[in-house]
Amino acid sequence: MITAISWSGGKDSCMMLDKLVKSGHKAACLITTVPADINRTFGHGERIEAIQRQADALGIPLEFVSCTFETYTTDYVERLNVLKQKYELEAIAFGDLYLTEHREWGEKAxxxxxxxxxxxxxxxxxxxFSALQTFIESGYKAAVIRVRDDKLSEDWLGRELDKSFLQDIAREKVCPMGEAGEYHTYVYDGPLFKQPILFEKVEVLQLETTKRLEIAF
Structure with missing residues (x-):
């Protein structure tokens, strides 16, 4: 199927893309939602430049969907209809794991x-836990760029998703995959990447309920 990829820049969307490509789907484009007039993504609060570098490294066109909080679904559907015609889309894939309310929204939209x-x-x-282990063994590389203050400490920021991460996250009272937003990641290399993305870890910013690691290229 000609498929658009709902792309956050993190491990879940990367795992999804990898699985679809291996099963024969054509990844027509990556779709990332951004708040209107803000140079950040809705999903992880990542800079647009960071997402664009991923798309370039993957060799897949990137489409930003400008939304507001009040009109998010309407904006999304309108843009999706445009992209459907542009790429002759048959489907769009989401990286949700088990949160039913997320799936219900996606299916309706x-x-x-x-x-x-x-x-x-x-x-x-x-x-x-098994899914996280699969990602770590997949050859993709990702670093933690955001954590929820009530779930994980600042020490987790910048950590690579590797075997020690797997062991340590299993001891925490969180979803190992961070499905409830306990942590977010940035994928920068792996089997589908034409070249790795080089970046520096710059500073940690305290937001309202989360901490974010700023990266620069």
Missing amino acids: VDEADISALYPLWMKEDEA
């Missing part, structure tokens, strides 16, 4: 655009 909604990573909650 995509239904309005009259294409299919795919959830290649859909699993049971208790399968999250």
Whole structure:
């Protein structure tokens, strides 16, 4: 199927893309939502430049969807209809794992655009640890760029997703995959990347309920 990829820049969307490509789907474009007039993404608060560098490294066109909080769904559906015609889309894939309310929103929005909604990573909650292990063994490289203050300490920022991360996250009272936003990641290299993305870890910013690691290129 000709498929758009809902792209946050983190491990989940990367795992989804990898799985779809291996199963024969054509990744027509990456789709990332951004608040109107703000140079950050809705999903992780990452700079647009960081997402563009991923798209360039993957060799896949990137499409930004400008939304407001009040009109998010309407804006999304309108833009999706445009992209459907541009790329002859048959489906859009989401990286959600097990949060039913997220899937219900995606399926409803995509239904309005009259294409299919795919959830290649859909699993049971208790399968999250195994999913993280799969990612770590996949050859992709990612670093933690954001944590929730009530779930993880600042020490987690900048950590690589590796075997020690897997062991340590298992001791925390969080979803190993961070499905509830406990942490977010930035993927910068791996099998589908034509070249690694080089970046520096600059500073940690305290936001309202989270801490974010700023990176520069």
